[in-house]
Amino acid sequence: MVAVQGKDTKIMLRDVSIYYSALHVIKGVSMNFLDKEITAIIGPSGSGKSTLLRSLNRMNDHIAGMRVEGEANILGSNVYAPSVDVVALRRRVGMVFQKPNPFPKSIYDNVAYGPRLQGQKSKVELDGIVERSLTQAALWHEVKDRLHASGLALSGGQQQRLCIARALAVDPEVLLMDEPASALDPAATAKIEDLMLKLKEHLAVVVVTHNMQQAARVSDFTAFLLGGELVEFDITRKIFTAPTDKRTDDYISGRMG
């Protein structure tokens, strides 16, 4: 397997294992995620994609019995070191969820939520952040005249872009996306995919997807996870045209769940 490496490694996993009590869900995964690249994680349902993704910003911390072994380095510091400030970590590693989940607040307040948490009070600054984030999320032109309308009044696709804008507003270095388009129609999905390609100019994107075409279209690297094992991890084109492992071949050609 090619050890993906580059000058800008944002996340480095070394022999990471994750357990839910006795259940061994992620089995010794080692891989790198590069800056300004999109890494796709594919694999059948239950293979541990969400578990792996959520371990990167410690969103699984609250689950009793969850245990992580090995080393997960984000920008040189171990995510699971006892001294890590989880709150600060999550500001640097943003997340977009499968189902759009805007707060029942205005569009403006949704985007301004993160900066306000960090103590940003200046109206001028917040206005700037809101406009910049919504523009980055390709939503500005659709909502600029109704920033104070509820975020929940938007369509599903718009809501998801609002959630992306909200995540971008805290200026993360890594954006984790767990099936960000699986609840959307093809047109809205295409918009999210375009958006991902723009986002990678600024940050590292990690996307979990069930959609092979999506992984092939947008990602630079693809990791195939099966039963918690990293079967193959390589340049996306290589994975989809000349996979080394037979199981990868079976999966991408639809001969497996």
Place this chain on the structure above:
Amino acid sequence: MRTKYQAREIACLLALFLTVLPPLAAVLYIFVQALPGISFEYIFSMPARRGIEGGILPAIVGTLWLMFGTTLAVLPIGVGAGIYLAEFAPNNRLTRLLEMALVNLAGVPSVVFGLFGYTIFVIMLGFGPSILSASLTLAALTLPLVVTATRQALYGVPMSFREASLSLGATRWQTVSTIIMPCARTGVVTGTLLALARAAGETAPILITGAAFALPNLPRSFMSRFMALPYHLYISVTQIPAMPPERMWATAGILLFLVLAMQVGATIWREQERRKKQW
């Protein structure tokens, strides 16, 4: 077969009528009986001749004082405990023990709370028979209701809001105060109102913690003794043979109106908010 099922359905409907109709009839009956005794003077003047003449203003004002004092005590403690249980408590044996205690507390007879309040607030803490002692006793009585209402309201807020907030670098406390509590507000407020309505009608807890049958003055502070509608009614019925019946009905009518107004108000408000809510 079909008729057999229909018969069961009708039996259940009958049971429903038996549940709803008698109390409804009782409420109507009380209001009808109360009407002749209710007058401007009855509501807004002081009692005379041991309540046989004059009005019951101090009882109305006293009950309002009690509601106010109970709210001040029960709201921060009940909501705080509810937030802890729903959002922060680890899932362990101690938590489960506390939850069990809470459930059982709600079943403790109110006269026991009266004795508890008398021992702790009136005697041990030296608050004497006063609005303070009675309010704290009523707060203890209603605490389980407010804690439970708060927890229920918090559980009703989607998990995805918590995740979104945490993922943006919010602490758990920031998540609760800026996202979860505003969403749960309606449930907490209506739960508290319903608990207060229950407290407003209680006699036993205030019996020995500061209620008086007839007082010539309105309460001046939380340390004053006080009159209250349920206690006034109780004594009128049991201890004052000379009390004209329409005056007792009037007291009952006013108390019932107060309690129902709180309950109906809370319910209507909750329905309105529910219709407005988008998640």
